[in-house]
Amino acid sequence: MNLSDRISRRHFLRGTLTVGTAFSIVPRHVLGGPGYTPPSETVGGALIGCGGRGPGTFGEMKALNPVLLARCDVRWLDRADNKTTYTDFRRVLERKDIDVVAIATPPHWHALISIAAMEAGKDVLCEKPMTRFIAEGRAVAEAAKRYGRIFQIGTFGRFSASRNKENILTRKIMKSGLLKECKAVVIKRGGFKVKEWSGLVNVRPQPVPKNLDWDMYCGPSPLKPYHPHRVGGTHRGYWDYEGGGLADMAQHYLDPITWTWGKDDTAPVEVEAHAPPAHPEVCGMWGWVELRYADGFTLVLDSQEWGDEYNRKQPRGISLQDLPEEDRKKVLAMPDPEPLLSFAEAVKTRKPAGGNAEAAHRTITIVHLANIAIRVGRKIRFDPVKEVIIGDEEANRLVNQPMRPPWHL
Numbered sequence: 001m002n003l004s005d006r007i008s009r010r011h012f013l014r015g016t017l018t019v020g021t022a023f024s025i026v027p028r029h030v031l032g033g034p035g036y037t038p039p040s041e042t043v044g045g046a047l048i049g050c051g052g053r054g055p056g057t058f059g060e061m062k063a064l065n066p067v068l069l070a071r072c073d074v075r076w077l078d079r080a081d082n083k084t085t086y087t088d089f090r091r092v093l094e095r096k097d098i099d100v101v102a103i104a105t106p107p108h109w110h111a112l113i114s115i116a117a118m119e120a121g122k123d124v125l126c127e128k129p130m131t132r133f134i135a136e137g138r139a140v141a142e143a144a145k146r147y148g149r150i151f152q153i154g155t156f157g158r159f160s161a162s163r164n165k166e167n168i169l170t171r172k173i174m175k176s177g178l179l180k181e182c183k184a185v186v187i188k189r190g191g192f193k194v195k196e197w198s199g200l201v202n203v204r205p206q207p208v209p210k211n212l213d214w215d216m217y218c219g220p221s222p223l224k225p226y227h228p229h230r231v232g233g234t235h236r237g238y239w240d241y242e243g244g245g246l247a248d249m250a251q252h253y254l255d256p257i258t259w260t261w262g263k264d265d266t267a268p269v270e271v272e273a274h275a276p277p278a279h280p281e282v283c284g285m286w287g288w289v290e291l292r293y294a295d296g297f298t299l300v301l302d303s304q305e306w307g308d309e310y311n312r313k314q315p316r317g318i319s320l321q322d323l324p325e326e327d328r329k330k331v332l333a334m335p336d337p338e339p340l341l342s343f344a345e346a347v348k349t350r351k352p353a354g355g356n357a358e359a360a361h362r363t364i365t366i367v368h369l370a371n372i373a374i375r376v377g378r379k380i381r382f383d384p385v386k387e388v389i390i391g392d393e394e395a396n397r398l399v400n401q402p403m404r405p406p407w408h409l
């Protein structure tokens with residue numbers, strides 16, 4: 001039952017007090033009040049992926065005061081009881097007492113679990129990065145619409161950015177459509193953990209730990225020989241599961257940028273990377289990536305960990321001075337954007353969260369395009385409406401990658 005559809009406490013009590021005799025005793029925990037939460041207001045929660053970021057991701061739902069009813073992790077073959085502790089997320093999603101789900105698995109599982117959870121009537125808070133490749137994000141965004149569920153990505157930079165007056169003005173200018181050519185350049189330098197989250201090559205396979213369901217861990221990704229570097233935080237160094245330090249960190253940095261510059265409904269059209277030849281399985285080093293939008297807005301990610309520093313363009317903002325006087329008045333007359341809703345507010349009101357699936361998808365698409373340009377070693381052109389790479393079949397195959405049967409979008 002949806003949280004918004006649950007009977008109110010007042011209605012519940014009225015029904016309880018009028019059914020049967022006038023002397024029916026209502027248990028204290030049903031009444032609620034200090035120290036008690038009535039059943040009609042209890043939010044059942046589940047955590048899928050309990051290592052590393054898991055507890056923190058579940059904690060980001062604390063405003064709902066959820067009761068953790070189920071935990072799921074593929075490393076628990078030796079302890080799962082299929083009552084409160086699981087290894088298969090599908091068993092968790094079958095439970096009718098679960099209302100909200102926190103997902104903190106490696107990213108190659110994010111899309112499939114998010115979609116399955118929303119199909120099962122759950123609202124989802126998913127750890128970043130949202131997805132492993134572009135088509136997954138579109139599938140998640142469509143699922144959120146189709147099933148009427150709330151989705152929030154586990155990064156929140158846009159919330160503070162949306163309260164900044166300068167950012168609000170920038171967004172108004174960009175969303176007004178009055179700026180015919182955007183000459184703005186935003187450069188994010190450093191902080192991508194490129195070397196830290198690079199993978200290993202030519203390693204010897206090792207025995208799979210008895211407590212680990214390795215087949216389930218790999219899931220929709222290829223079933224490769226086990227090595228401990230492919231699990232835990234170091235999984236980030238392999239294309240099978242994530243996309244290096246860029247995928248790990250960039251959604252944090254880009255989340256406020258896409259909101260401020262009004263890019264929650266589009267994507268770059270041209271992407272060029274400066275990087276050494278990429279390994280087909282292992283994420284490695286890169287220097288910088290330049291991404292240009294159709295309106296001219298340029299976004300640059302500079303790792304500062306390989307090659308020369310980016311110097312093709314200089315940072316540049318926009319202001320009312322970039323518009324004719326009449327257009328300035330129009331922008332100033334525009335209302336401020338609606339305040340972004342937290343996950344808890346979205347769950348209660350059934351309105352989209354600030355970091356909703358569409359916005360999160362468009363933000364992580366920037367990362368995926370950057371990684372595709374790094375991997376193919378050439379400039380790529382992207383259609384942000386059809387969400388395909390134009391004129392480059394090799395690059396376009398990375399937009400919608402095959403999944404290992406029986407898993408599919």
